[in-house]
Amino acid sequence: MLSFVPIVIVVIMVIAITSLLINLTKRSSKVFFSGNRIRWMFVGYLSILLICTGLSPLLPKGEITYQKIDANQLEKDSEELYEAAISGNIENVHSKYIVKNRKFDYTEKQLDIAVVNEDFLSASIIVERKTTNDQKIEALHYQTGSGLNEMSISDLMQPLGINIDKNTLILENPPKIKLEFSQFQQAFPINQFTGKGDFSDTNNFIDGTSILYLKIPKDLELTTTNEIALEYVE
Numbered sequence: 001m002l003s004f005v006p007i008v009i010v011v012i013m014v015i016a017i018t019s020l021l022i023n024l025t026k027r028s029s030k031v032f033f034s035g036n037r038i039r040w041m042f043v044g045y046l047s048i049l050l051i052c053t054g055l056s057p058l059l060p061k062g063e064i065t066y067q068k069i070d071a072n073q074l075e076k077d078s079e080e081l082y083e084a085a086i087s088g089n090i091e092n093v094h095s096k097y098i099v100k101n102r103k104f105d106y107t108e109k110q111l112d113i114a115v116v117n118e119d120f121l122s123a124s125i126i127v128e129r130k131t132t133n134d135q136k137i138e139a140l141h142y143q144t145g146s147g148l149n150e151m152s153i154s155d156l157m158q159p160l161g162i163n164i165d166k167n168t169l170i171l172e173n174p175p176k177i178k179l180e181f182s183q184f185q186q187a188f189p190i191n192q193f194t195g196k197g198d199f200s201d202t203n204n205f206i207d208g209t210s211i212l213y214l215k216i217p218k219d220l221e222l223t224t225t226n227e228i229a230l231e232y233v234e
Contacts, residue, residue, distance in 0.1 A: 069147035071206055077144040078209035085126045085142070085211050088233040093142060100141040100159040107135050108167050110221045113228055116161070116172040120227055123160055123210035128233040130218050137164070138215040144208035160212060171212070 077097075084093045115121050123141065139162050145154040161172030216222070224230060 067152040112168040133217040146208040147206040
């Protein structure tokens, strides 16, 4: 309730100034754009600017209902994830970055890897060969945080689709998401005094690192199409 008080004050003052200008107009039979009226109009406009500028800090700021991000930390997390994966130290990565973990029994000697609709896979694939042929494949999808304009959107990101059909590991990119935002800006009269310009159309998007980490039997042969690149643990 109290948050509306500053707005009510501004409205009352604007109405008062407008009424004053109307009364001045009714009392005079001169041409509307006479010197006195122009002066009063200027004084009224200036009064509104001063009132709005003075009360703008008191206006409600609105609650932040999203988690803010640290862009530098997100980039650091992505680098650390990749370095841990390519060096075979994936166990050192925090479990919060695991968005999917699939395990398959597999007795064949060859495994094809394909992406649904032959799309470009949105994740990097890093392969670790085990020291034994245990006939088991483990597929772990890791993903670091993502953000847009200092706002975390990590909770909106979906994991890869991972499945095995006969002798093919079938991967599917997550469904695309559409985000719509609304923003408020201060009125032009206030910006005249604060010096702030209009909102920019530029958005700062930080895409998290997405890695599919495969643990495969020692002698399992992997085959892929040209669209899929495999990296092996160093």
